[in-house]
Amino acid sequence: MSAPAEARRAPDVRSARAREASLLVGAVALPIAGLALLGWSVSPDLSPTVTATAVSLAVIATVAHLAVRAAAPDADPVLLPLALFLNGFGLVLVRRVDLAAGSSLAAAQTGWTTLSVGALILTLLFVRRAGELGRLPYSMGLATIVLLLAPLVPGLTAGVINGARLWIDVGGMRFQPGELAKITMVLFLAGYLERNRSLLSIATQRIGPLLVPAPRNLAPVLLAAGAALAILAGLRDLGSALLFFMTFIAMLYVATGRLAYPALGIVLFGAGASVVHAAFGHVQARVAIWLDPWTDVSGAGYQIAQSLFALATGGLTGTGLGLGRPQDVPFVATDAIFVVAGEELGLLGATALLVAYLLLVIRGLRIAMTARDEFGTLVAAGLAFTLAVQTFVIVGGLTRIVPLTGVTLPFVSYGGSSLLANHVIIALLLRISDESRGAARGRDMDAPSWLARRAARSGLGGPEDATR
Amino acid sequence: MTRQVRRLAQVVLALFGLLFVNLNLITIVDAGEYADHPSNRRVIVREYAIERGPIVVDEVAIAASVPTEGEFRYLRTYTDGPLYGHLTGYYSHVLGRSGLEAAVNDDLTGRPSEVIAQNLESLLGQSDRPGDAVLLTVSGPTQEAARRALAGREGAVVVLDVRTGGVVASYAEPSMDPGPLSSHSRDTIDAAWNALLDDPSRPLVDRATRELYPPGSTFKLVIAAAALERGIEPETEFPDERVYDVPLTSADIGNFGGGLCAGGEVIDLAAAFRVSCNTVFARLGVELGEDVVRDQAERFGFNATIPYELAVVPSVFPDDLDEPSLAQSAIGQRDVRTTAMQMALVAASIADGGELVRPHVVEQVRDPDGRLVRGPVTSRWTGQAPRGRAVSERTARLLRTMMIDAVVSGTGRRAAIDGVVVGGKTGTAQTGGGSDVAWFVGFADDRYAIAVVVPDVVGDDATGGRVAAPIAREVLLAALGR
Numbered sequence: 025m026s027a028p029a030e031a032r033r034a035p036d037v038r039s040a041r042a043r044e045a046s047l048l049v050g051a052v053a054l055p056i057a058g059l060a061l062l063g064w065s066v067s068p069d070l071s072p073t074v075t076a077t078a079v080s081l082a083v084i085a086t087v088a089h090l091a092v093r094a095a096a097p098d099a100d101p102v103l104l105p106l107a108l109f110l111n112g113f114g115l116v117l118v119r120r121v122d123l124a125a126g127s128s129l130a131a132a133q134t135g136w137t138t139l140s141v142g143a144l145i146l147t148l149l150f151v152r153r154a155g156e157l158g159r160l161p162y163s164m165g166l167a168t169i170v171l172l173l174a175p176l177v178p179g180l181t182a183g184v185i186n187g188a189r190l191w192i193d194v195g196g197m198r199f200q201p202g203e204l205a206k207i208t209m210v211l212f213l214a215g216y217l218e219r220n221r222s223l224l225s226i227a228t229q230r231i232g233p234l235l236v237p238a239p240r241n242l243a244p245v246l247l248a249a250g251a252a253l254a255i256l257a258g259l260r261d262l263g264s265a266l267l268f269f270m271t272f273i274a275m276l277y278v279a280t281g282r283l284a285y286p287a288l289g290i291v292l293f294g295a296g297a298s299v300v301h302a303a304f305g306h307v308q309a310r311v312a313i314w315l316d317p318w319t320d321v322s323g324a325g326y327q328i329a330q331s332l333f334a335l336a337t338g339g340l341t342g343t344g345l346g347l348g349r350p351q352d353v354p355f356v357a358t359d360a361i362f363v364v365a366g367e368e369l370g371l372l373g374a375t376a377l378l379v380a381y382l383l384l385v386i387r388g389l390r391i392a393m394t395a396r397d398e399f400g401t402l403v404a405a406g407l408a409f410t411l412a413v414q415t416f417v418i419v420g421g422l423t424r425i426v427p428l429t430g431v432t433l434p435f436v437s438y439g440g441s442s443l444l445a446n447h448v449i450i451a452l453l454l455r456i457s458d459e460s461r462g463a464a465r466g467r468d469m470d471a472p473s474w475l476a477r478r479a480a481r482s483g484l485g486g487p488e489d490a491t492r
Numbered sequence: 493m494t495r496q497v498r499r500l501a502q503v504v505l506a507l508f509g510l511l512f513v514n515l516n517l518i519t520i521v522d523a524g525e526y527a528d529h530p531s532n533r534r535v536i537v538r539e540y541a542i543e544r545g546p547i548v549v550d551e552v553a554i555a556a557s558v559p560t561e562g563e564f565r566y567l568r569t570y571t572d573g574p575l576y577g578h579l580t581g582y583y584s585h586v587l588g589r590s591g592l593e594a595a596v597n598d599d600l601t602g603r604p605s606e607v608i609a610q611n612l613e614s615l616l617g618q619s620d621r622p623g624d625a626v627l628l629t630v631s632g633p634t635q636e637a638a639r640r641a642l643a644g645r646e647g648a649v650v651v652l653d654v655r656t657g658g659v660v661a662s663y664a665e666p667s668m669d670p671g672p673l674s675s676h677s678r679d680t681i682d683a684a685w686n687a688l689l690d691d692p693s694r695p696l697v698d699r700a701t702r703e704l705y706p707p708g709s710t711f712k713l714v715i716a717a718a719a720l721e722r723g724i725e726p727e728t729e730f731p732d733e734r735v736y737d738v739p740l741t742s743a744d745i746g747n748f749g750g751g752l753c754a755g756g757e758v759i760d761l762a763a764a765f766r767v768s769c770n771t772v773f774a775r776l777g778v779e780l781g782e783d784v785v786r787d788q789a790e791r792f793g794f795n796a797t798i799p800y801e802l803a804v805v806p807s808v809f810p811d812d813l814d815e816p817s818l819a820q821s822a823i824g825q826r827d828v829r830t831t832a833m834q835m836a837l838v839a840a841s842i843a844d845g846g847e848l849v850r851p852h853v854v855e856q857v858r859d860p861d862g863r864l865v866r867g868p869v870t871s872r873w874t875g876q877a878p879r880g881r882a883v884s885e886r887t888a889r890l891l892r893t894m895m896i897d898a899v900v901s902g903t904g905r906r907a908a909i910d911g912v913v914v915g916g917k918t919g920t921a922q923t924g925g926g927s928d929v930a931w932f933v934g935f936a937d938d939r940y941a942i943a944v945v946v947p948d949v950v951g952d953d954a955t956g957g958r959v960a961a962p963i964a965r966e967v968l969l970a971a972l973g974r
Contacts, residue, residue, distance in 0.1 A: 278496040329531060332526055374519075382504070385504055386504070386505075389500060412508075416507045
């Protein structure tokens with residue numbers, strides 16, 4: 025591009041990334057302060073763990089920011105700070121659990137954070153254009169099934185953990201491929217729906233007040249979704265099944281605008297839920313303790329009861345970091361991590377956490393609304409909605425709005441697979457956002473990226489070279 | 493598609509709004525309920541960091557918090573746990589609180605539980621304030637005398653101060669030691685708790701307030717009261733029969749020992765009371781009618797919850813009695829059931845001129861500086877009596893005289909004390925299970941009312957007069973300071 029155009033462009037890049045940089049400072053400072061507080065609650069000396077984690081967070085944030093600057097310069101400035109804030113917050117809470125339980129999950133989680141942000145960067149680098157992912161919907165659909173079935177493969181599986189077969193063994197580390205399946209499913213749906221939007225929107229029949237499209241057009245998605253749900257039910261991962269289902273319905277609705285889909289979805293959900301309830305004893309148990317955790321308060325209802333006690337103990341301002349009793353709550357580092365925030369930081373802290381999620385999701389939906397193409401809209405909407413539903417399902421489960429299911433709190437729960445998948449989601453959202461905002465700014469979207477140009481200059485070649 | 497995404501955003505906002513509202517409900521609105529839930533250990537653990545106030549008898553702490561190292565900063569220790577176990581209850585980080593540790597918990601911690609639960613105390617600058625001391629109405633020597641006199645037999649002794657309603661002694665066998673249950677060690681607690689649960693004698697049940705027994709002849713107090721209230725005099729005469737022919741049944745009622753109550757012609761009410769004549773009282777019960785009898789029983793507190801710091805099982809006078817049942821009920825058999833506390837209350841009201849006093853075991857609450865927080869409370873309990881009286885003054889006076897006679901020359905002889913005016917009524921209730929329940933209900937010097945119940949006695953010597961009256965004597969001696 026000519027020099028004057030570049031000069032025109034420069035201030036806008038600076039402003040989005042500059043905002044991001046300043047937001048990142050706060051986003052990282054707060055968790056570091058939390059870690060420091062925790063450290064002081066144990067001993068007045070500055071703990072090496074705290075310093076190490078703090079430095080790691082700062083370095084990770086810096087590297088991520090630079091990567092976004094290079095690979096997605098126009099992307100939404102709020103996403104990365106929010107994600108790293110939640111991630112850092114999660115490190116604080118997991119460290120808190122460590123102090124109570126004598127474990128060292130926080131160190132592992134920091135490692136996973138590094139890996140996950142690395143995955144975020146790699147995604148940004150390898151997915152130059154979001155649309156590329158939309159060219160392979162069926163592959164994505166297949167990948168979803170493969171990922172879901174992987175834990176059943178004898179050589180690969182890590183066995184039954186906590187009553188479910190959801191894990192594979194990768195070089196000594198345990199990984200949950202189902203977390204990535206969430207993403208591939210959204211990509212599959214988005215690709216398919218983008219192509220078949222009109223077919224799916226045209227109503228050919230009427231059921232009552234609803235205009236319903238021909239079922240034939242829905243067949244592939246129904247098959248894929250049905251397969252996914254069946255697998256999840258078989259794997260006893262009903263929380264994920266719920267997520268998949270709701271995301272599926274939401275994306276169908278976004279693509280077609282037909283309220284028939286959500287309506288039908290609710291009916292199907294009701295039917296499915298009744299069947300599942302009748303068929304599975306453990307589902308009946310879950311529903312029973314949702315309705316009444318108090319009858320068997322020291323047995324089946326223990327987790328919910330302790331979660332409620334923890335939250336109530338926190339009250340408005342919480343007990344203070346380090347002064348609660350997370351060890352009384354089962355699965356406190358993974359599913360129930362939210363109640364640690366509720367107990368120690370109070371309603372105020374828990375609400376702040378929820379607001380962070382809300383902002384993240386709304387930002388994602390905004391990216392959906394301003395995306396450059398329909399595929400981008402669908403992907404962003406699907407991914408953002410998944411995050412929202414997941415947060416709702418776990419927090420709602422712990423607070424008895426819905427029956428408790430075993431899903432993680434995004435970015436905050438201890439768990440590398442979930443963290444990695446969620447950072448990949450952020451990367452995709454950043455990519456879509458970068459495309460739409462970059463185009464709006466007048467950037468040449470087909471020009472090779474800074475990275476590609478660098479690579480070309482050094483003779484390495486890259487994806488961009490292939491298209492030129 | 494933008495419109496759809498916007499709708500989606502609204503759904504997300506609604507979902508999160510639901511989360512916010514619900515969180516508010518849990519952490520603010522319902523927080524108190526969750527804090528008080530018996531299974532909620534968190535408040536107890538935090539409470540443990542407070543220097544809990546002592547429970548005091550005769551200026552000696554029978555339950556106190558001793559500073560310790562470790563997670564729980566204080567250990568609750570009990571001097572002579574089993575002696576006061578049913579009164580104090582336990583204070584356990586696993587089991588929660590029972591007895592007075594539960595009932596006056598807010599005083600012992602010095603602040604309401606919600607404040608502790610929500611950690612507001614540090615906001616209010618009150619963290620290190622010790623709790624208040626709770627002083628009991630109990631007299632140590634009297635309580636010890638009760639334990640001595642029962643000598644390990646299952647049973648209960650309740651002594652009330654007639655004028656104030658203060659509980660001077662409330663002891664029951666089997667008793668339980670709250671010490672191990674209040675330990676810091678989970679293993680100790682579990683072992684002790686399981687041992688108590690497995691013990692077939694059920695040591696966790698306070699026989700003074702939580703166990704119902706048929707009152708036997710002590711229920712004649714109620715019948716006599718009902719009769720006197722309705723114009724029957726102590727001199728009123730009744731047929732002296734060997735057997736009272738109960739209407740509508742062949743199960744007639746005879747006297748203890750199978751004989752006559754007097755010479756064989758007639759016997760007056762006072763004499764019938766003195767010798768505990770079944771035939772007269774069965775007849776009297778039937779002639780008065782179930783409504784009159786029930787009304788009188790309820791005026792004494794039957795079929796009601798006695799107001800007391802600890803829970804008392806309501807005594808029962810049944811509904812809908814036919815004449816045979818009424819006859820049996822009149823002599824305290826069949827389905828009439830009562831607690832030792834209730835019968836002590838009956839004796840107290842008779843000794844106090846007919847008014848029902850409100851029993852209480854907390855005398856005073858004092859803050860760590862010794863200042864009075866809550867003082868002695870003496871009040872009446874209206875129960876279900878419309879004028880707040882169980883019986884008129886006249887009836888009380890007459891009944892009191894009859895009770896004194898019963899001790900001087902009647903079945904209650906073994907409760908007599910030289911130089912003290914002791915009145916009472918004995919009872920021996922058949923349970924149909926092969927053993928009997930021995931009772932003594934009475935008063936001394938119009939100062940102390942007492943109820944002694946010893947269930948599970950067998951043999952010809954197993955009567956209220958032989959088993960329960962001597963126990964009452966020993967305990968009353970201690971109460972009077974002799």
